[in-house]
Amino acid sequence: MTDEVAKAVRECALAARRAAPSLAAADGAAVDAALTGMADRLLAERAAVLDANAADIAKARDEGMSAGLLDRLTVTDARLTGMAEQLRLLAGAPHPEREIPLSSPAEGLRLVERRRPVGVIGANYEARPNVTVDVASQLVKSRNAGVLRTGSAALGSAQRLLEKVVVPALAEAGIDADVVQLVPRAEREAAAALVGQPDLVPLVILRGSGESTRSLAAEAARHGVRTLAHADGGGVLYLAEDADQGRVRTLVVDSLDRLGVCNRLNLLLIHAAAYDRLWPVVADALAERDVRPSLPPHDHPIGYEWALDADREATVTVAPVDGLREAAAIANERTSGLAAGIATEDPATAAEFFDAYEGTGVFWNAPTRLLDGFKLFGVPETGINLDRVPGPRGPVTYTDLYVRQYAVLPANL
Structure with a gap:
């Protein structure tokens, strides 16, 4: 210096x-x-x-x-x-x-x-x-x-x-x-x-x-x-087995209005039993935003944050999972812990996901883009702190x- x-x-x-x-x-x-x-x-x-x-x-x-x-x-x-x-x-x-x-x-x-x-x-x-x-x-x-x-x-x-x-x-x-x-x-x-x-x-x-x-x-x-x-950032969205197709499309589109922000959709996890039903809806929503999916087998960590990749930021990782517990474990252990959401019509399933996810913000049928000081509290923010200790x-x-x-x-x- x-x-x-x-x-x-x-x-x-x-x-x-x-x-x-x-x-x-x-x-x-x-x-x-x-x-x-x-x-x-x-x-x-x-x-x-x-x-x-x-x-x-x-x-x-x-x-x-x-x-x-x-x-x-x-x-x-x-x-x-x-x-x-x-x-x-x-x-x-x-x-x-x-x-x-x-x-x-x-x-x-x-x-x-x-x-x-x-x-x-x-x-x-x-x-x-x-x-x-x-x-x-x-x-x-x-x-x-x-x-x-x-x-x-x-x-x-x-x-x-x-x-x-x-x-x-x-x-x-x-x-x-x-x-x-x-x-x-x-x-x-x-x-x-x-x-x-x-x-x-x-x-x-x-x-x-x-x-x-x-x-x-x-x-x-x-x-x-x-x-x-x-x-670090990167929003996660888990599509439960009963996820509504129309709601899924809206969530994906609304989560990708801006690609260079931390709370955008970064990782999309789909219940394996609903994959064939939901994937066409997801693919159409991604195409509407000119975003390409990264599908298995992945050549990168599953929680890789695309917003920080200047060459491939218009990307979302997509992966099937066996169920809610696997989705929550991936969000907890392999992402930054910024925010995760679930698409489901069942309150009990949403409550289980809320209890399983340990990150900073958790969302039910709502986009992770809402994890923002102005959108949540009506005032600007200095940033989003992800510490897992007492304090802000x-x-x-x-x-x-x-x-x-x-x-x-x-x-x-």
């Missing part, structure tokens, strides 16, 4: 730390005014943002970026409007209670749980300009300062969003605009520097391709930095970005 890259990251972290008290002390009205201001400026600065994004897209296309990654990188007029709508919804969302009464540990005393900001939270993500606004807004709502780092593909778009949208909205709301920093360096070493500063950035949100994110999580652990990592799991939003503090004080105060 060059000294210049490490210095740039540390300067951002120091600036965010100095500004953090301004945001931590801001009242709810100021925070929500900042978010509303971001929404207003997204629309007012539409042309500037789209121009910067067009330049990023042109550069990425010249460098041979795949269609799926280009889709992630692209900010269309409609997507920009959607980003503004999400900011307004976030501004209107309730602020978590800062103190929650718990009990009376002794006579004349009471115990409360206080929720405090982490302080400075880092975020590393790649070719997704919208994440700049998603994460920045979540940090502001939770009163945490932030250091954002993105790669070269989206850096131009991210810089324009920060300069034209985030910074002026914070300043107008009376909040120190330095609370949200964007690392100005595109080198990959900047990501390693971000996860190596436990004194300044104790928590880092990691979003990106599986191997690079896992590597950063391991690097962070070596430095004592905690991470909320979103490394699933879509992580502003309500998760705090630390607990326990206070004992006189009962009459």
